Amino acid sequence: MIIAANLKMNLKRKDLQHYKETLQTQLSLLNSVDAVIFPNMACLLDSSYFQDIPLTQGAQNAYPAKNGAYTGEIGSEILEELGIRTILIGHSERRELGDNQEFCLAKFTYYQELGFRIFYCIGEPLHIRKKGLSAVMDFLQTQISGIDLHYPSLVIAYEPIWAIGATQPASIEEISATHLNLKNLFRNINPTRDIPLLYGGSVKADNAREISQINGVDGMLIGSGALNPQNFLHIIKETLE
Ligand code: PEP
Numbered sequence: 001m002i003i004a005a006n007l008k009m010n011l012k013r014k015d016l017q018h019y020k021e022t023l024q025t026q027l028s029l030l031n032s033v034d035a036v037i038f039p040n041m042a043c044l045l046d047s048s049y050f051q052d053i054p055l056t057q058g059a060q061n062a063y064p065a066k067n068g069a070y071t072g073e074i075g076s077e078i079l080e081e082l083g084i085r086t087i088l089i090g091h092s093e094r095r096e097l098g099d100n101q102e103f104c105l106a107k108f109t110y111y112q113e114l115g116f117r118i119f120y121c122i123g124e125p126l127h128i129r130k131k132g133l134s135a136v137m138d139f140l141q142t143q144i145s146g147i148d149l150h151y152p153s154l155v156i157a158y159e160p161i162w163a164i165g166a167t168q169p170a171s172i173e174e175i176s177a178t179h180l181n182l183k184n185l186f187r188n189i190n191p192t193r194d195i196p197l198l199y200g201g202s203v204k205a206d207n208a209r210e211i212s213q214i215n216g217v218d219g220m221l222i223g224s225g226a227l228n229p230q231n232f233l234h235i236i237k238e239t240l241e
Contacts, residue, residue, distance in 0.1 A: 001239050003236050004157075004221045005222050005227075018229070023232070030054050035055045036055070037057055039057065059087045087118055092121065109148075112153075119157055124139045126161070150193070166202045168202055169199075172211070176216065179197055179217055200222065200223070203220045203221075203235065208235040209241060
């Protein structure tokens with residue numbers, strides 16, 4: 001099971017240190033999953049900082065270039081210097097800030113070529129969900145258009161936009177049906193690999209177990225529910241029971 005924490009624009013360096021120290025107290029728990037953290041971009045640390053705990057640090061975003069005249073962006077050169085080889089691409093909050101499909105694809109292609117592990121996010125807005133599953137699938141297909149599903153270091157996160165930062169996640173039936181359809185779609189394109197498919201959207205300790213047990217859910221991408229390291233650990237524990 002992949003358990004990933006997207007800390008967004010939250011937590012300072014001091015908090016991240018506390019985060020690490022808290023996780024350090026539960027190494028066996030952490031060891032039992034594939035744990036990933038995407039810290040606040042200004043808090044990215046040299047990956048050696050995490051080398052004594054089984055936790056991968058990833059970048060929430062990056063520009064598709066090594067370096068250059070891209071004010072306010074970070075490129076692959078600095079990520080590689082920090083030992084970061086994992087990246088989140090296509091999060092709905094980035095898409096809302098202007099990352100259209102073409103730009104998401106440019107990022108995907110660039111970081112694929114560098115061999116990064118890519119967590120690629122897809123998810124529909126509420127008005128599409130209201131039209132039913134077939135409209136949802138049509139929408140999600142536009143978001144994976146051009147993405148190389150044969151890439152061996154690809155993880156996909158299905159995050160319905162209307163369930164992100166909400167009071168509750170998508171229903172078990174909605175997650176189950178969407179994951180089943182996505183898995184079939186992926187399998188038709190690449191029958192040789194079961195592409196890991198995460199669910200994201202209001203996952204918390206009290207719903208993590210039920211969600212993690214849904215057929216076709218290979219892990220979870222967690223935002224607010226993982227801001228507190230104790231909650232992150234609690235979620236991991238729930239997925240193991
Ligand atoms: C996210 O933004 O990736 C996310 C899943 O957020 P939250 O868990 O807060 O809904």
